[in-house]
Every structure is written in C-alpha cells, then in structure tokens.
Amino acid sequence: MELKTRFFELIGRQTADAGLANAYWAEIEAAHSNKNRIYHNLTHLENLFLELEQVKDQIDDWNTVSWAVFYHDIVYNVRKQDNEERSADLAVKRLSEIAYPKEQVERCKMQIIATKSHAIMDDQDANLFTDADLSILGKNWETYEAYTKAIRKEYKIYPNLLYKPGRKKVLMHFLEMERLFKTAHFVELYEVEARENLGKELGAF
Numbered sequence: 781m782e783l784k785t786r787f788f789e790l791i792g793r794q795t796a797d798a799g800l801a802n803a804y805w806a807e808i809e810a811a812h813s814n815k816n817r818i819y820h821n822l823t824h825l826e827n828l829f830l831e832l833e834q835v836k837d838q839i840d841d842w843n844t845v846s847w848a849v850f851y852h853d854i855v856y857n858v859r860k861q862d863n864e865e866r867s868a869d870l871a872v873k874r875l876s877e878i879a880y881p882k883e884q885v886e887r888c889k890m891q892i893i894a895t896k897s898h899a900i901m902d903d904q905d906a907n908l909f910t911d912a913d914l915s916i917l918g919k920n921w922e923t924y925e926a927y928t929k930a931i932r933k934e935y936k937i938y939p940n941l942l943y944k945p946g947r948k949k950v951l952m953h954f955l956e957m958e959r960l961f962k963t964a965h966f967v968e969l970y971e972v973e974a975r976e977n978l979g980k981e982l983g984a985f
Contacts, residue, residue: 819930831912911966918970
C-alpha cells in the first residue's frame with residue numbers, strides 16, 4: 781500500500797477532519813523529505829511497514845504501531861542526542877489533538893523511545909516494531925553497505941576522526957547484545973546475517 785494512502789486510512793479511523801489529516805501528512809512528508817535524509821526518509825517508513833505486514837497477525841494494536849512508524853523518526857538531527865524523545869513528544873501532541881485514547885498514546889510514546897536502545901521490552905508490539913526498525917542490518921551485504929553509506933552521508937558534518945569512533949561504538953553495542961532481534965520471526969530471518977554484516981563493517985575500521 782502506498783504510504784500516503786496508508787496514513788490517510790489510519791488517521792481517518794480517528795478523525796473526519798480532512799484539513800487536519802492533510803496538515804499531519806504534510807508535516808510527516810516534509811520532515812522525511814529533508815535533503816539531509818539519505819536513509820531516514822519516507823522509503824525507510826515504507827520498508828518498516830513491509831516488514832511489519834509479515835507479522836501483522838502477531839501485533840496486538842496495529843493502529844498504535846502504525847502511528848509509531850510514522851512518528852519515530854520525525855525529529856532527526858544528527859547534532860542531537862534526544863531525537864527519539866522529541867519524536868515521541870510530537871507524536872503525543874498530534875495524537876492527543878485527534879483524541880486518540882490516552883493509554884494508546886502512551887504506548888506509542890514508549891514504542892518510539894524504544895528505538896533508542898532497541899532493548900527487549902515487556903510489550904511484544906514494541907519488540908516487533910524495533911526488530912523491524914533494525915531489519916536493514918540483516919539484509920544482503922550490498923543492501924547493508926548501501927545503508928552504511930547513506931548513514932555516513934547523513935553524518936557528513938562530522939569528519940572521520942569523529943565519525944568513525946562513534947560508528948564503531950554503535951557496532952560494538954549491537955554485537956555485544958545477546959540477541960540483536962527480540963522476536964522469533966526476525967531472529968530467524970536476520971540474526972545471523974546481521975551479525976556477519978556488523979562484524980564485516982567493524983573489521984574495516
């Protein structure tokens with residue numbers, strides 16, 4: 781399903797205000813179409829939905845996970861360390877404006893913030909969502925390498941002297957995790973190749 785169509789179907793379940801729906805979509809589209817977004821763009825959101833569609837029958841609250849997908853990277857500034865929190869806060873604001881149930885708003889907020897550490901959560905929807913967010917790590921090497929180059933372009937303001945130690949820290953963080961993926965579906969699909977990719981990238985430093 782085309783991303784814009786998916787968004788309008790989602791918000792249409794909550795409000796009939798076409799002007800508000802258009803404004804929300806314009807905000808999401810503009811944020812993800814910024815010229816500095818090489819990886820964290822609309823294509824990333826589309827790929828997340830493709831991954832999650834495969835486990836839709838395991839997701840308890842599809843609407844809330846969908847909102848988390850649309851808002852988890854809406855704030856993305858490589859100079860900042862609080863992008864997840866700021867993205868979550870914006871999601872809370874927008875969902876509250878359309879009277880989305882408070883409990884589900886808080887669940888969406890938690891899911892977005894979970895993408896900061898990708899640690900295992902008590903909430904299985906959050907685990908499936910963050911696993912989908914990491915799925916790029918387990919793709920074939922050509923796709924993974926293109927992803928690493930896109931990330932480097934997003935961080936182009938930093939010279940290698942600063943970027944490489946930071947990237948190495950990220951790679952080590954993932955490799956030191958007992959499991960990269962928290963759910964059986966994503967472990968089976970991507971765990972082995974993800975570790976191979978991460979190790980290969982780390983070995984190039």
